[in-house]
Amino acid sequence: MYDHIFKRAQSLHGDKITCEKKHPQQLEIKTDRHYVMNLLSWLKTESYVHLAFISCIDWIEENQFELVYHVYSYEEKNHILVKTRLDRDRPWMHSIIDVWGHAQPYEQEIHEMFGVYFPGNPDLSGLFLHNWKDLPPMRKDFNPKDYSLALYSLKGMGHEALDMDFIQEITELEVE
Amino acid sequence: MEHDNIYLTNLRDEKQNMWTGLANYFRKRSMWMLYYCTGCGAIELPPTMTSRYDMERLGMGPMATPRQADLLLITGYLSVKTLKRVIWSYEQMQEPKYVVGFGSCPINGGIYWDAYPVINHLEAFMPVDMSIAGCMPRPQAIIDAFEKLMDEIQQGKAVGYKRYRKHYDWYKRNQDLVLNRQSAVLTPYVDPFASMPTAAELMAQESEDSHV
Numbered sequence: 512m513y514d515h516i517f518k519r520a521q522s523l524h525g526d527k528i529t530c531e532k533k534h535p536q537q538l539e540i541k542t543d544r545h546y547v548m549n550l551l552s553w554l555k556t557e558s559y560v561h562l563a564f565i566s567c568i569d570w571i572e573e574n575q576f577e578l579v580y581h582v583y584s585y586e587e588k589n590h591i592l593v594k595t596r597l598d599r600d601r602p603w604m605h606s607i608i609d610v611w612g613h614a615q616p617y618e619q620e621i622h623e624m625f626g627v628y629f630p631g632n633p634d635l636s637g638l639f640l641h642n643w644k645d646l647p648p649m650r651k652d653f654n655p656k657d658y659s660l661a662l663y664s665l666k667g668m669g670h671e672a673l674d675m676d677f678i679q680e681i682t683e684l685e686v687e
Numbered sequence: 688m689e690h691d692n693i694y695l696t697n698l699r700d701e702k703q704n705m706w707t708g709l710a711n712y713f714r715k716r717s718m719w720m721l722y723y724c725t726g727c728g729a730i731e732l733p734p735t736m737t738s739r740y741d742m743e744r745l746g747m748g749p750m751a752t753p754r755q756a757d758l759l760l761i762t763g764y765l766s767v768k769t770l771k772r773v774i775w776s777y778e779q780m781q782e783p784k785y786v787v788g789f790g791s792c793p794i795n796g797g798i799y800w801d802a803y804p805v806i807n808h809l810e811a812f813m814p815v816d817m818s819i820a821g822c823m824p825r826p827q828a829i830i831d832a833f834e835k836l837m838d839e840i841q842q843g844k845a846v847g848y849k850r851y852r853k854h855y856d857w858y859k860r861n862q863d864l865v866l867n868r869q870s871a872v873l874t875p876y877v878d879p880f881a882s883m884p885t886a887a888e889l890m891a892q893e894s895e896d897s898h899v
């Protein structure tokens with residue numbers, strides 16, 4: 512099913528690329544980040560017209576981020592995952608919004624959650640987080656529990672317990 | 688004077704004068720609610736509102752805008768971003784106004800107690816008149832809570848809005864702590880790409896680095 516993709520991809524990028532069949536309907540292509548754009552635009556002409564999503568994985572022990580582009584073909588009815596690794600200290604990746612316009616918010620979200628920078632994407636402002644000043648929260652070295660306890664717990668907010676005086680007051684204050 | 692009917696009995700409550708008692712009686716009988724469906728609890732409201740449990744027999748009905756509503760339902764977890772909107776909505780409501788927190792999330796964070804975007808104690812940001820424990824409470828529990836709330840209104844105990852007015856600085860401080868934070872909580876993050884370089888610049892820099 513994937514044979515022609517295999518062959519063609521090898522001939523295009525030679526040893527820069529590794530293909531592996533993960534599942535009868537899932538092909539994994541690993542490549543260098545500079546070839547991804549090329550590869551994706553070629554796949555788009557090969558009936559893989561649907562970019563389902565982009566995900567990012569934090570391989571903290573290898574000090575790398577991995578980006579996975581999921582593309583789907585309605586004709587072949589199968590997936591291709593295009594994977595690439597980025598340096599975790601300076602993570603950036605070419606934006607693919609010229610190939611798929613709707614990749615813009617995907618990249619915006621990855622930028623917000625992992626700190627991966629996408630030059631070429633016109634809007635990388637915050638999407639979900641409010642007033643965020645810490646490490647991007649989906650990174651493995653960010654500790655959500657410590658964050659939550661430091662900010663949202665009563666102790667973090669500087670109260671020993673929810674003031675008992677307050678609860679007392681409910682009963683006293685009712686009528687002016 | 689002997690009064691066996693409940694509304695007159697309540698008028699005898701020493702803490703209320705006749706007019707507030709009377710007003711409270713009518714207040715509890717016509718509550719328009721604004722449901723802020725932030726969390727899982729939204730799914731328990733349709734059966735509560737429709738024919739199965741039919742909250743309209745308690746005199747409650749949905750209302751479209753905060754300015755016309757009496758009751759604010761916080762149906763589940765609140766993220767920081769929604770907290771800001773909830774506070775706006777709450778402050779727009781006319782007094783008297785009541786808040787009901789659904790489920791464990793507004794009480795203490797529930798299963799999101801260690802999540803970075805979700806606040807843990809709603810009570811710290813706005814006054815909650817009634818909390819319903821459970822994850823998620825069934826419609827029976829919700830109806831039960833509404834009945835309790837109506838009792839409290841009648842007895843003049845549901846005075847969260849007065850508390851909010853009186854202790855506004857306390858609530859405001861907590862709100863500011865979360866919403867208008869000026870510094871990082873744990874590690875400050877320095878974006879290495881803050882200057883927004885282009886791809887060409889980044890590549891040129893990288894090839895320079897690799898030659899060194």
Ligand code: SF4
Pocket residue numbers: 726727728762763764789790791792793797798799821822823
């Ligand atoms: S208490 Fe449970 S059901 Fe309710 S919002 Fe939290 S997790 Fe969801």
